[in-house]
Amino acid sequence: MGKSLTEESVAPVRDAIGGTVYLRGDEGLAAEVACFNPAIRHDPEVVVAVASEADVAEALRFARENGLGVRIQATGHGSETPITDGLIISTRALDSLEIDPDARLARIGAGVRWAPVIAAAAEFGLAPITGSSTSVGAVGYTLGGGLGPLARSHGFTADWVRGFRVVTADGELVTADDTTNPELFWALRGGKGGLGVVTEMTLELVPLRTLYAGSVFFEGDAVEPAFQAWIDWSAALPDEATTSAVFLQIPDMEGPPPPLRGRFVFSVRFAYPGAAAEGERLFAPVRAAAPVYLDFVGEMPATAVATIHNDPEQGAPSWIRGLMLDSFDQQAGDALFDLIKPGSDSPFLAVEIRQLGGATTRDTADGTAVGGRDSTHTLSTLAADPGTFAELAPARAAQIAEVVSDRISTVTNVNWSAGLADKAAFEKTWPPAVFDRLARVRSDWDPQGVFPFEPR
Numbered sequence: 001m002g003k004s005l006t007e008e009s010v011a012p013v014r015d016a017i018g019g020t021v022y023l024r025g026d027e028g029l030a031a032e033v034a035c036f037n038p039a040i041r042h043d044p045e046v047v048v049a050v051a052s053e054a055d056v057a058e059a060l061r062f063a064r065e066n067g068l069g070v071r072i073q074a075t076g077h078g079s080e081t082p083i084t085d086g087l088i089i090s091t092r093a094l095d096s097l098e099i100d101p102d103a104r105l106a107r108i109g110a111g112v113r114w115a116p117v118i119a120a121a122a123e124f125g126l127a128p129i130t131g132s133s134t135s136v137g138a139v140g141y142t143l144g145g146g147l148g149p150l151a152r153s154h155g156f157t158a159d160w161v162r163g164f165r166v167v168t169a170d171g172e173l174v175t176a177d178d179t180t181n182p183e184l185f186w187a188l189r190g191g192k193g194g195l196g197v198v199t200e201m202t203l204e205l206v207p208l209r210t211l212y213a214g215s216v217f218f219e220g221d222a223v224e225p226a227f228q229a230w231i232d233w234s235a236a237l238p239d240e241a242t243t244s245a246v247f248l249q250i251p252d253m254e255g256p257p258p259p260l261r262g263r264f265v266f267s268v269r270f271a272y273p274g275a276a277a278e279g280e281r282l283f284a285p286v287r288a289a290a291p292v293y294l295d296f297v298g299e300m301p302a303t304a305v306a307t308i309h310n311d312p313e314q315g316a317p318s319w320i321r322g323l324m325l326d327s328f329d330q331q332a333g334d335a336l337f338d339l340i341k342p343g344s345d346s347p348f349l350a351v352e353i354r355q356l357g358g359a360t361t362r363d364t365a366d367g368t369a370v371g372g373r374d375s376t377h378t379l380s381t382l383a384a385d386p387g388t389f390a391e392l393a394p395a396r397a398a399q400i401a402e403v404v405s406d407r408i409s410t411v412t413n414v415n416w417s418a419g420l421a422d423k424a425a426f427e428k429t430w431p432p433a434v435f436d437r438l439a440r441v442r443s444d445w446d447p448q449g450v451f452p453f454e455p456r
């Protein structure tokens, strides 16, 4: 337990840094650490909005002197539970971004979201391997592994990291790459937290100007046959193509695109980073499966990657559970559909299945701490009506987990698990040997436990 903080006690750190210090109760604190999910509100004892690596070191010195646990936040997309103690380092202002087109590398500051990286890389015909939403923070996403719309062709984003700059618990600035501090480098690629404050990540970019990609929508009687066709079609899809499928129960209200309002639809997403004609050929069976309601699949610039999933830019209160699976077939599909089809009283706005495989199953030559390489699919449920968060959504998610229980992966991925909200889930977030090795790296680099990273 830390000492209680006063204006006087924070004065030295205020004077020492270029960024801003917010004590609990200060105007601006809530905005600085606002979360994507507005149902979660952080209220720590103090927030340090850092403006430089030196500020990070100062914030850590202050935290050690005052016995404060330190959490790190960039965009707030990853917040699962409110933080009500200790110190949050907010990295939003660490917005440096540099592209080295000859080496095909991006140097990405800790506060940078994917969208600017995509735009800067595209000037040279290059692209980062990103997630579905380009407003997610590049560093926070990648520290967990990172599974996006090109997962099967290009693997986890962590597989493309070439190095990190990290301020460690004792305030030292270190590099972690394949030759310098390689064990820390291993841990930061998938180990997520409890290791240090990453101030910059060096990411290899890929030459990529266009994709054959997008999403199609089915509605009404077409939903069930399209889903059944997707299951068989995706099982035979080559590794170069990535697909996911989502059931959406869209409320009849302002906001969603008018053709989707008040409808239950099934959408197939697709991304093929090769020739458009081949992409079109690969995708043809989906178009032929049932009458297509809306079709947004075609050749697109690689910069339009966020339009494949169309994740919301603005967060709304939500309740999310993610699972990883070892298989998905017609039997699992039938059981799932029964629980979420119209008339089932399903509370979920979205039920999403992403197909993994191909490059997601292959670790890098030097190895990473990424969890979930053996899984074949992710399965996520998202409820958006706060009235369902306490009982109906958890109960229905448990029913869904029950019908796929024999397929649930023993190991999951930290970006996909209830992670820090649940001890059992946390322990399954990495293979046992990786979990133990990560614990050793964390205690080597943070022996005092400055960065709490465990279920709360």
Ligand SMILES: Cc1cc2nc3c(=O)[nH]c(=O)nc-3n(C[C@H](O)[C@H](O)[C@H](O)COP(=O)(O)OP(=O)(O)OC[C@H]3O[C@@H](n4cnc5c(N)ncnc54)[C@H](O)[C@@H]3O)c2cc1C
Binding pocket: 036, 071, 072, 073, 074, 075, 076, 077, 078, 079, 091, 110, 130, 131, 132, 133, 135, 136, 137, 138, 139, 140, 141, 142, 143, 144, 145, 146, 147, 148, 149, 192, 193, 196, 197, 198, 199, 311, 312, 415
């Ligand atoms: C709309 C949406 C779409 C998503 N899509 C995908 C997807 O396609 N694939 C996928 O794999 N995940 C996805 N995610 C999950 C996302 O990758 C994680 O929530 C990720 O942690 C978000 O990182 P952030 O920095 O944006 O969030 P934040 O909440 O700011 O940070 C999350 C965590 O990352 C760590 N962290 C962040 N910055 C640093 C740093 N500089 N140093 C050390 N630790 C740091 C901390 O542990 C922090 O608690 C999605 C999430 C949302 C909300």
